[in-house]
Amino acid sequence: MSDQLLPQQAARPWLPADNVRELRILNRYNIPLTGLIEQDGVIYLYACLLGELEDLNIWAYAPLRDAELQRLTSLTDDDLNAAIDQVLTGRTLVVALAAEYRLADWVPVETAAEEPLAIAARFVTLMQARRQRIDKEVEGLERQHERELAGR
Amino acid sequence: MSQPREIGADEYVSQYGSRLTGEPVFWDHLKPADIDGLSAIIGQVTPAEGRRRVRGPRSGPPTRDDGIRYALVADLEKEGFRVTDTGWPGNTKHVSISYPGEWDDTVAGKFNKCFGAPLWHEEAKQGGPP
Numbered sequence: 001m002s003d004q005l006l007p008q009q010a011a012r013p014w015l016p017a018d019n020v021r022e023l024r025i026l027n028r029y030n031i032p033l034t035g036l037i038e039q040d041g042v043i044y045l046y047a048c049l050l051g052e053l054e055d056l057n058i059w060a061y062a063p064l065r066d067a068e069l070q071r072l073t074s075l076t077d078d079d080l081n082a083a084i085d086q087v088l089t090g091r092t093l094v095v096a097l098a099a100e101y102r103l104a105d106w107v108p109v110e111t112a113a114e115e116p117l118a119i120a121a122r123f124v125t126l127m128q129a130r131r132q133r134i135d136k137e138v139e140g141l142e143r144q145h146e147r148e149l150a151g152r
Numbered sequence: 153m154s155q156p157r158e159i160g161a162d163e164y165v166s167q168y169g170s171r172l173t174g175e176p177v178f179w180d181h182l183k184p185a186d187i188d189g190l191s192a193i194i195g196q197v198t199p200a201e202g203r204r205r206v207r208g209p210r211s212g213p214p215t216r217d218d219g220i221r222y223a224l225v226a227d228l229e230k231e232g233f234r235v236t237d238t239g240w241p242g243n244t245k246h247v248s249i250s251y252p253g254e255w256d257d258t259v260a261g262k263f264n265k266c267f268g269a270p271l272w273h274e275e276a277k278q279g280g281p282p
Contacts, residue, residue: 012184027242029168029191029206030179034242052207053170053177076241081208084242088210101184116210 161226165192168202189250219270
């Protein structure tokens with residue numbers, strides 16, 4: 001079984017599916033921005049990567065190892081925020097787009113030793129490529145439909 | 153983390169905002185509606201500190217789009233708001249500003265009235281308040 005989080009359409013980014021349990025909020029500013037959640041026995045870190053004050057935002061979900069969990073629950077302020085950034089590198093994350101504080105779309109993203117903002121930028125590129133692919137497929141369907149109508 | 157403490161009426165709170173998307177954004181409504189108050193930072197912090205405490209180091213260095221505005225706790229209380237120490241591990245200076253009733257446009261107006269004009273990062277670098 002994959003240890004990647006399975007989000008749900010229109011869920012709150014900080015509680016990303018019906019079967020997710022909130023364990024701890026690590027930071028909040030108007031809305032929860034980073035925290036720990038559990039789904040199917042796996043503990044995840046969630047973090048808002050971009051758009052903390054804006055209506056459109058990008059979120060990352062990372063499965064945690066025991067030592068990381070211990071670190072994230074024992075640090076505060078800058079030390080904690082630095083540890084959060086470390087957890088987001090060198091693994092596969094689920095990165096999601098939320099509009100009006102509801103999850104809209106997501107993809108898995110392999111991260112190397114890159115900064116979280118670079119992860120968000122790569123996510124945007126992936127989403128654009130996916131959207132272009134879908135647009136092309138929709139155009140293909142339209143052409144097929146027109147041909148079928150013309151052949152009647 | 154330390155125990156929550158009483159916030160004094162003579163203390164200031166800082167609200168972090170941004171003009172990243174063009175217009176200045178300082179939340180004055182509960183959006184989404186199922187949250188129970190707005191956030192601020194205790195004391196008069198700089199836009200750079202506000203950015204760090206809200207967006208984290210992951211967001212990179214401060215820019216001209218980071219802003220902060222200040223309110224005296226006594227002014228917020230006079231308008232009916234309650235300011236409570238609700239520090240989070242990621243921001244131990246976090247305070248919550250709640251209102252005992254529906255947070256509608258009138259309440260948003262009262263909220264905004266308590267705050268001064270925003271101080272932007274470039275101005276703060278040139279020696280603006282605090």
